[in-house]
Amino acid sequence: MGALNTSDNPNVLVGLDTGDDAGVWDLGNGRALISTVDFITPLVNDARMWGQIAAANSLSDVYAMGGKPLFGLNLVGWNNDELPSSMLSEVLAGGLEIAEQAGMAIIGGHTISDPEPKYGMAVTGEVDPDKMLTNAGLKPDQDLILTKPLGVGVITTAIKAGIAGKEIINAAVASMIQLNDIASQVAVSAGATGATDVTGFGLLGHLGKMTLTSNVDAVLDVGNIAFLPSAKLYAEDGVIPGGTRRNLAWVEHQIDAGSYGETDLLLLADAQTSGGLIFGVDKAKTDSACAELNERGIAAVAIGETHAGTGTIRLR
Ligand code: CO
Ligand code: CO
Numbered sequence: 001m002g003a004l005n006t007s008d009n010p011n012v013l014v015g016l017d018t019g020d021d022a023g024v025w026d027l028g029n030g031r032a033l034i035s036t037v038d039f040i041t042p043l044v045n046d047a048r049m050w051g052q053i054a055a056a057n058s059l060s061d062v063y064a065m066g067g068k069p070l071f072g073l074n075l076v077g078w079n080n081d082e083l084p085s086s087m088l089s090e091v092l093a094g095g096l097e098i099a100e101q102a103g104m105a106i107i108g109g110h111t112i113s114d115p116e117p118k119y120g121m122a123v124t125g126e127v128d129p130d131k132m133l134t135n136a137g138l139k140p141d142q143d144l145i146l147t148k149p150l151g152v153g154v155i156t157t158a159i160k161a162g163i164a165g166k167e168i169i170n171a172a173v174a175s176m177i178q179l180n181d182i183a184s185q186v187a188v189s190a191g192a193t194g195a196t197d198v199t200g201f202g203l204l205g206h207l208g209k210m211t212l213t214s215n216v217d218a219v220l221d222v223g224n225i226a227f228l229p230s231a232k233l234y235a236e237d238g239v240i241p242g243g244t245r246r247n248l249a250w251v252e253h254q255i256d257a258g259s260y261g262e263t264d265l266l267l268l269a270d271a272q273t274s275g276g277l278i279f280g281v282d283k284a285k286t287d288s289a290c291a292e293l294n295e296r297g298i299a300a301v302a303i304g305e306t307h308a309g310t311g312t313i314r315l316r
Helices: 047-064 085-101 152-160 166-177 181-189 202-214 231-236 242-254 262-268 283-295
Strands: 012-014 023-028 031-040 068-078 105-113 118-127 142-146 195-197 216-220 277-282 301-308 313-315
Touching (some): 031 047, 031 068, 047 068, 047 118, 047 166, 047 195, 068 085, 085 105, 085 118, 152 166, 152 231, 181 283, 195 202, 202 262, 202 277, 242 262, 283 301
Parallel strands (some): 068 105, 216 313
Antiparallel strands (some): 031 118, 068 118, 142 277, 195 277, 216 301
């Protein structure tokens, strides 16, 4: 998309040029619409769970902008020759459960015939443009807060290989279907201006994009970063998705790894589906923001800090 010429429309507050989580359209009078779309292939065998994951994943970019979702449209690719329509009903029921939890209406959708199933949503949300969170909004000398553990890519690769046990699967699914609504609200009320959700490019990829566009460096306290159960063990055994390796290759020139080795770096670059938010807050707000998130059931931790800079991520 970067190669396309896009017109300058004054209503576009966030468009294609900054690679942000969603587009934002100014309505005037302190109101703006957020628009985003996402769909995924199946990650788990349970149809309803997959629907829940896909819906939470589609909603996440609205929360990553500091907004609230209003309504969504279902997007479905379905293999009618091999899969019963009752299974599709389960997928859509899972999506609806998550939409209801988010207070969002589903008002339409579209289905096509597709050999490999796909499900997601186009979501429209609303944000106060003065309180919007963007990739370019990190400031120097802030703490960085991450709101979910990493390792989804490794775990879903283990699921596809048939080696992940039930408890491990359940922990990963619980993390993926957890909405980023509370994380977003707490980030906004703590005065954050820079945030993104950790998804396909992994923590290092998304943070690398943020540090470049925000003109800061980041220092990560690797020991503070939480991982899903068994993610480290699988990674050490080489259970690493291709996307995770590509993420690391893409961002490696920005990384000062210190004494950390390749497996650590791959875990930090692991491609996530429906990952948590990472946002920056002034240091005086860190403890209260983390305490509120933890109280409300979000496993948020401070994982490092920013300094004025040019996009380097140093691991310590
Ligand atoms: Co995003
Ligand atoms: Co997305």
